[in-house]
Structure formats: C-alpha cells, structure tokens
Amino acid sequence: MAAIARAAFGVQHLAKGVSRLSNVVLAKGRGSYVWTTEGRKLLDFTSGIGVVNLGHCHPRVTQAAQSQLATLVHGQVAIAMHEPMLSLIEHLKPVMPDPSLDTFFFWNSGAEAVEAALKLARAATGRQNIVVMQGSYHGRTIGTMSMTRSKTIYGAGFGPFMPGVFTSPFPYCTQCAVANASDGKLGFSNCCMDPLHELKVLLKQQSAAADTAAIIIEPVLGEGGYVVPPDGFLSEVRKLCDEHGILLILDEVQSGFGRTGKYFAAEHWRVRPDIMVMAKGIANGLPLSGIVSRKELMDRQTPGSMGGTYAGNAVACAAGVACAQVMREERVLENVEERYVWISLVSTGIALKGLGSFRRSEQLFDALEELKASPTAGHLIKDVRGLGLMIGLEFNSPSFPTVTPVDDVPKGIAARVQAKCLENNLLTLTTSIYETIRFIPPLTVSEEEMKLGCDIFTRAVEDVAREG
Template identity: 50%
Template sequence: MSLRLLTRSIPRSSKFSSRSIAFTAAPARASFSTSSSSSYASPALAQQSTENNNNDMPAPTRSAAQWSDFGRDHVCHGLGRLKDHVIVRGDGLDLYTAEGKKLLDFTAGIGVTNLGHCHPHVSQAAAAQVNNLVHLQCSISFHAPYLQLIEKLLPAMPHESLDQFFFWNSGSEAVEAAIKLARQATGRQNLIVFNGAYHGRTMGSGALTRSKPIYTQGTGPLMPGVFSTAFPYWHSLGVNPSTSEEELVRLAEHQLDLILRQQTAPKDVAAIFIEPVQGEGGYVACPPAFLKHLRQVCDKHGILLVIDEVQSGFFRTGSYFAIDQLAPELRPDVLVFAKGVANGFPISGIASNKDLMSKLDVGSMGGTYSGNAVACAAGVAAQEVYQSGEIEKNVAARGAELTDYLRKIADSPKTKHLVAEVRTMGLMSSIEFRIPTDPLTLEGVPQGTNVPKNIGKRVQEYCLDRDLMVLTTSCFDTIRFIPALTVSQEQIKTAMDIFTAAVENVAREG
C-alpha cells in the first residue's frame, strides 16, 4: 500500500457532542451505557463518540472496591497516586471511575493527552493501523507511519536545520538518546543542566534531573559528568520574586560562567540541556535573553544546545514549541519531544541535523518498540489536528481566561496573602503559594499576617473532593494547570470556580 493511501483527513462535523452517562452497578462488575445528543462543533476540538463502547473492567470477578484493593496490594509501592480510583473511561476532559463518578481532568496525563482523552481522529487512526501493521522493529525496515510522522513533523520544527529524527517510547528515553548523540558527536563527556530541571528518572536522564531528589534517591551513584547551575528563576538564584528579568538573566549568566571557569573546562562539555519552560521546576519560562546567551556560549565553545520540550511542546504553551515564542530565531542542536506528540500513545523522539546524526555509529540507536507503527499512526493523526489551526486558537482564548482567573485570586483581598506568583504561558499555567518558612515567598506580606502551611496540598485535596483533578509541581508550593487543549470556556469556569473556592477556604481556615 502506498504512503499516500495511508493518509487521513480530519472528519468534518458541525458541533461538539454532548452525552449523558448512566452508571449501572452489579455485585460483580460495573458498566456504562451512553447516548449521544449532538454532533461535533470543530473537528480539532471534537470529543470521542462513546456509542457501543465496552467500558467494563477487564474481568467480572471483582467489584470496583475490590479492584482498588487489588491494586493497592499488587501495584509497585514506588508508584504514587492522587486517589485510588479505578478509571474505566476517558472522554475529552472527563474521566469516569468504576463507581460511575465523573472527574474533570486538568492533568491531561501530565501533559500527554493534549487533544483530550480518546480524540476521535487519533483513536480512529490508531484503530485502523492495528488492522494494518501493529509492529515492525525499526532496525529491520522502514514502515509507512514512521516516515509519515517525520513528514508531518518536519515543517513544525522550530528550526529548519532539524531534519533527521529518531523515535523512542518515553521522554526519559528520548533524553537518553540525546545524551548518547551529544557524547558521540562531540567526543566529550560532561553535561550541564539547570537547578529545577526534570529530564526523566532513568539512570542517565535521572542524573540530569534537578527538581526533586525523590526521583533518584537511594539509587546512586548516578551517571558522572553532570554539572548543575542556576536557572534564571528567583528561587534558583535566592533573590526576591520582584527581581527584574534583566537581573535574573545577569545572575544566571554569571553562575554559568563560574561553572565553566571553576568546575568543567568548556572543551570537556558535550552539551547544555535546558527546558525552555521548566515543568517539575514549577512552570517557569526561561527569559529569551538567557536562551540567546546559551546559544552564544555553545557556539563559542563547540558545545551542543539541547532543548527539552517534552512537556512544553505540541501547542501546550500556545505554539508548536515554546521556543517558537520565546526565541523564534534560536537554533537548537537537538530537540527532545514526547508527551503530546501522539495524544497518549507511547512515542518520543529527538530531532537534530544530518551532520550531527551522521556521527552516530550505525546500530548504536534502536529499541524493540521504538517508533511503533500504531503510535506513529496516532502521531500522524495528532499532527493533522494540531495543524488544522483550531487548537492554536483555542489555547489562546482559554489560556487568557485561565490566566485572568488566577490573577484575580492573586489580587483578591481574600487570598492575595497566600499567593507568591502566578506564571502562565498558553495552557501551561501555575500558581505558587507562599511558604511561612521561606522568606523569599513572603515578600510584600505585612508583618504578622497568618500564612498557613501546605496551602497547595490543602487546595488540591479540596479540588479532588469536588471531582476536579489538579497536580502540584516542584519542591516549592505550586499547583499547575495542564488541561487538554480542547478545553471549553465552560470547563475553564467550572474548574476555576472550584479552585477559587478552595483557595478561599484555606484562607478562611488559616
């Protein structure tokens, strides 16, 4: 079959679908029945049709509560959870538990399901691929979806020099691939990362992670040759939140210079890894001037600049990649991506230029499932939705609304004494709360003001009790908002009404 025959177009429809969900519980199992009451409004923002779906648990031998008990008993203790719900279905921003509870999901699988759970165009493409070719190991031959995904991604790259790709499964693996490429291409070992960075939790990528020790504690020694320096963020530099961006950049540049003068010679550095918007670091955007400075430093010393857009890519910040906005002319040597590329199907990758990629030994890259055909087909379909233009428009509108709600919380006489900072970029938004033992976060708070402990956790618990799923992030007291990019104005309002009430409740309780 030709590549052309495998291409798809987004189904044309007229309205969002809305449906009522009825829950029927039996002693041994739980099941859903659905009815659709309207058609799609926009192909890009459409939600999955659920008619005739089988949403039962895999076996009829346990109740929902028994399945939860089974999970607590047999799932690895090292895996944490917000709640012990058993989720049986996802539809757009809605998740449904085995008990029939509907949850409003503002986590998107930690920034993965950018198009919402079970987006019809992506799901249909994956289903079609399952009946065509499920898997062909990438070292054996090309397969059509792999090549088609590259074709779709090429025009989306933040720089035209990024013209060769390698696909893997997870963000951590993609970072591992970038490490291998940087070291082989330069013949150097050392790597520089930033305080607050999250690049994964495998042994190589975990050595680059600097957001929290939990990801690697007790597993050392980690990969050697990694040096960490300050990100241009007031926490990282130990200055007040009101410090100007210009001063933050100056201080961060100074710290990087000290690394290169005191800890590792530039000629020993293979690459500098940076997230243009730190994820686990608190959703902190890097000032454009600092990104440009990094490019200059790398060019001067023959160091590769690796841009990690695992969480910030695929319109999460309002553009295909965050650096499209922050530094449009910036040339990454390597781009790392994952999460939103296939809307929940496991695929990640790196993009670089032919000259660097040619320095890899043939056979040095690979992996049993890397570039899986079904995941690639889902990725192709996801790019078709992204490239329709509808997602970009929705992120701009909904991101502005979300920002407005967060600013009102930060400015309200009821709650402003709880808020240290609001940070937003598209639909990658966060609100950082004050910590009574952290003087930096207390800037501007009148002496004697009661600032409670654990504000973020308390707010999160209030939201979860009211069926809104939100996540904390960073080692500071921060809640992040990462809804699907198909989120509606009504869903933003519903979520932020709950969230505002939660913050006000903590303020009252003290």
C-alpha cells in the same frame, strides 16, 4: 463496594514506589473529562501530565490507531522502515522550531529520548560532560535521574549516578533571594541574569568547555515549577554554546506540541536547539518519543548504535500523524492563545484592541490573577506564571524553601488545595519543591470547562484560606 475492593486490590499489588494523587480507578476518558469505575466524572486539568493535549480519546487519533492496529502493529526499526514513521516525519518537519532540524529518531518514553539526546551529544562531539539546570526533570532511568535536579526524591537511595553531570542555576526570579531583596528593582521583567554568569563560571571552574558535550534545558521548567525564563536567557545560552562548540539540547517533552501556545516553546524566543527532545503530546497518549537534530550531527552516529525493539512503534506513529493533522486542521493552537487583531488608527495615534476572541490561556490567567488580587485569598498567592496552557500558581509559604516566608499561610497549602479540588471533581497537579499547582488542561478545553475548573479552584483556595 466493588469499586473500593478493586482499588484495594491495586494498592496491594501495584508497586509502592509509584505515588498517586488518588486511588480512584479510571474507566474511560473523553475530551476534558475522565470517569471512574464508580461513575464519578472528573474534569481533568492534568491531561495525564501534559500528554492528552487533544483531550482524552480524540476520535481522529483513536481511529488512526485502530486502523493501524489492523494493518501493521510492529515494524521493527532494525529490520525495515514503516509508512506511519515516514508520514510522521513529513508532518513534524514543518513545525520544527528551526528548519535545520531535519533528522529524527523515535523511541517510546521521554526518558529514553533524553538518553538518546545524550548519546548523540557525546557521539557527535567526542566530549563527555553535560550541564543541567537546577530544578530540571529529565526522567527516571539511571542516566536521566542523574540529570534530574527538581527534587531529591527521584534519586535518593538510587546512587551511584552517572558521572560528568554539572548543575547550573535556572533563572527562577520568584525564588531568587537577590530579586526578592531588591524592592521590585529586579525580577522576571528585569532579571540580573546571574544564572548566565554562573553558567560561564561553571565552564571555567567545573567542566572545561572542551570536555562539555551539551547543555540541556527545559525551555519552561516543568517539574521544577512551571518557571518561564526571562527574555534573553535562552538566546544567551545559545551564544555561549556557539562560542564553545557545546550542543544545546532543548527538552520539550512537557513544553512541546502546543502546550505553551506554540508548537515548541523554543519558538517564543526564536532559539535554535542542536538537539530537541519530544514526547508526551506528540501522540496524545500512545507511547512515543523522539529526538530531532540536523542530519550532519545525526550522521556522526555509527549504524547500530541507536535502536530499540519498540522504537517508533507503528501504531504510536500513526497516532502521532493524526495528532499533527488535528493540531493543524482543528486550529488547536488558536484555542490556547489569544488572537487579537490590532486596529491602528495611525492618524490619531490610537491603537484599539478589537475583533479578538477570548482564548483559554487568557481566560485561565485572568481567573488566577483575579484570585491573586482578591481580599479573601490574595495574600496566599505569590506568583501566577506560565505560557499558553502551561500555567503555574505558586502559593506563599510560612517556611523553607521559600526565600520569603509568610506567616499567615497554611502549611502544605498546595496539597490541601489540590485535595479540595479533587473532592469537587477537578484533577490538578502540584509541582516543584515550592507550594505550586500546575494547570495543564487539554489544549482543546472549552470556555465552559475552563470556567468550571477555575470556579472549583477558586472555591478550593477560598475554603483553605477560611479554614487556615
């Protein structure tokens, strides 16, 4: 009863503009689980939207933050440097996707860091315009809202927006009308690359290259639906940027720090950003974000033009150092991605897959693919996609916006499945304007926890299929 009253108090006094998956009140978190004040134990496949990548309250991160709290909480960046920030740079530099990325600026939230990237791009190029991708999400400040194209809800009623933002399509083959009409000839593994063509046209018809400071891209669309670009897309964008002196900004706020099985998603395609944006997983829950670029670009900014009262807070930086240490020393990435050893019997020409251990990414993919192939629920599922533990499952839908409506699929299926998962103590998130569930468990999730989550999800989909 007291818990219900407490939830009602929150509903009464918290801003209505924040939407919530549930009105439970969280009391504690540990590893892959959170507990409510009523004692309910929920398996968390959201990681607080891709933040607690090392699980809730990782003991080494907690210990580092506690110890820093007792040492120096606030070392203001305009007054002095502080040791945790310098140590954080030492820990981050070796895991950057390119050695040219050697100069850092830390802030608090992802949106702030995107704003910092935009400021740097404008200051360094002397150009104003920015190109964003259809389906992108960059934050909720006026600047980042102006650059967000995942859902109109984020901007509706809040205009006017920042001028100088131009939108180019992201290669989303699952919802591409041309690919869907091609009888399987075109698609993710054989993309027509029309979005690249459109980007080139944009630079001819809308924003002259000489006026374009940067193209900003999430290497894997987050809020836009966990969409992985086809091979070749990002490297072609890189080439286009080089041709025109445009900077490439990669927003790795959600895809970064191990989420896709590599430290940063850019590594999957060996693409070098000029500026990279980081947040979320870099401090496992403490508010910390940052941008990194090459010194030559960063040095084009006037001293005093960057900063912020809490920029790179010492406690958050100390947590960030512990995160980087845990990632390396506890070999977290190996829990995500398969690590098979291929034994090639050269003489016979046979390659055997062996000595491998079964990893969580593959475990989750296998469970979702099995569901997609099942006679009971397979017809509901359009696509399973992702990298590492950034995996999306897109349902079919009977109506717009999908380009291929399917009649016998319940309306609002993703939200219904999500609600059933919650009833059964599994937290999941939907994403995008399409009927999509995203899976973002902690990167430290165990095999048993993954199995439990997959079982709950499978049952939820089968229940919705049965109920119609």
